Amino acid sequence: MEQDYRRAIRYALEEKGLWAAGLIAALAFSEAWWLVFDWGPESLGERWERSVGAVLGDAAALIAFVAAALAAFLAIKAVGYLGEMVLVRQVADGERGNVPRFDGAFSASRHGYLPFAVTLLPWDALRIALIYLPSLMIALWDRWDPDLDHIFLYLLALLLWFCLLVAASVFAGITATLAARCSLLWERGIPGAWREGWRLFRADSSRCVVAWLQVLAVDIAFVAIAWPLSALLPWAAGQLVDPIGFAPLRWLIRAAVWLILAGGLVIIQTGTQCFRSSLWTITYLELREGDARDEATVSPRAADGEEGEAFRPPLTDLPGPPPGLLPPP
Numbered sequence: 001m002e003q004d005y006r007r008a009i010r011y012a013l014e015e016k017g018l019w020a021a022g023l024i025a026a027l028a029f030s031e032a033w034w035l036v037f038d039w040g041p042e043s044l045g046e047r048w049e050r051s052v053g054a055v056l057g058d059a060a061a062l063i064a065f066v067a068a069a070l071a072a073f074l075a076i077k078a079v080g081y082l083g084e085m086v087l088v089r090q091v092a093d094g095e096r097g098n099v100p101r102f103d104g105a106f107s108a109s110r111h112g113y114l115p116f117a118v119t120l121l122p123w124d125a126l127r128i129a130l131i132y133l134p135s136l137m138i139a140l141w142d143r144w145d146p147d148l149d150h151i152f153l154y155l156l157a158l159l160l161w162f163c164l165l166v167a168a169s170v171f172a173g174i175t176a177t178l179a180a181r182c183s184l185l186w187e188r189g190i191p192g193a194w195r196e197g198w199r200l201f202r203a204d205s206s207r208c209v210v211a212w213l214q215v216l217a218v219d220i221a222f223v224a225i226a227w228p229l230s231a232l233l234p235w236a237a238g239q240l241v242d243p244i245g246f247a248p249l250r251w252l253i254r255a256a257v258w259l260i261l262a263g264g265l266v267i268i269q270t271g272t273q274c275f276r277s278s279l280w281t282i283t284y285l286e287l288r289e290g291d292a293r294d295e296a297t298v299s300p301r302a303a304d305g306e307e308g309e310a311f312r313p314p315l316t317d318l319p320g321p322p323p324g325l326l327p328p329p
């Protein structure tokens with residue numbers, strides 16, 4: 001059988017019906033995109049913080065930051081979950097036959113959107129907390145040890161936090177990813193979906209970790225390509241337009257360069273998101289099929305003389321009584 005990652009690549013490159021949902025998920029569901037463009041829910045919160053702080057003071061500014069960042073996070077994730085939900089349905093149906101169009105996949109899945117989103121939301125909230133809490137730890141450490149006299153203890157604390165982030169990404173992230181697909185494709189309740197995701201993860205943890213590493217490698221590759229380009233192209237455009245004396249022309253050239261850069265990265269991230277979602281959906285379906293095959297297989301323990309369920313043949317296959325024991329007709 002074709003390997004999972006190759007099938008996922010084929011879906012991402014050849015199935016054009018996935019690209020609309022992949023675009024939605026890429027713009028609203030990818031931290032790699034936020035990292036490159038230095039944008040995210042906290043950006044809106046910072047703008048509100050500056051605006052409110054200039055009028056009402058620091059306490060109100062902090063409340064405004066938390067409220068605006070939280071509202072932006074929920075709105076962005078709500079849109080991202082819609083794109084991801086459609087992707088999951090399209091790939092799942094494609095594994096059984098033809099890939100449906102966006103509208104068909106959305107119509108077939110919209111009743112399961114809320115359980116799907118609520119299943120993923122705790123993991124996304126935990127991930128954001130794990131990413132941003134180190135900044136709080138750094139600020140507290142700066143108050144306690146501003147000169148970094150305990151540099152080795154400081155580095156050890158950061159290393160332990162990084163290990164916690166990795167462990168949470170592996171265990172909670174994989175479980176949530178599988179649970180969301182269980183919730184959508186099998187219409188399980190949220191607690192049942194999480195239990196099913198954890199069970200499938202434990203049943204074949206090596207396969208799940210390999211899928212996680214493949215997705216991580218794709219994200220790292222995107223950042224490695226996009227981050228230098230996002231710095232190099234605007235710099236080159238600046239070197240080109242600075243000698244131009246006509247200011248509107250300079251602005252147009254800078255805007256054109258930014259649009260080309262953003263458009264190219266959006267296309268790459270769309271393909272990346274299609275690959276990520278396809279790989280996890282294929283992995284989930286394979287785990288389910290393997291689980292069903294294991295349940296359907298008869299245990300060989302009784303044949304080996306080990307303790308097991310007794311074999312009872314049909315009554316028609318039982319031997320008859322010895323001759324002479326039956327009464328004469």
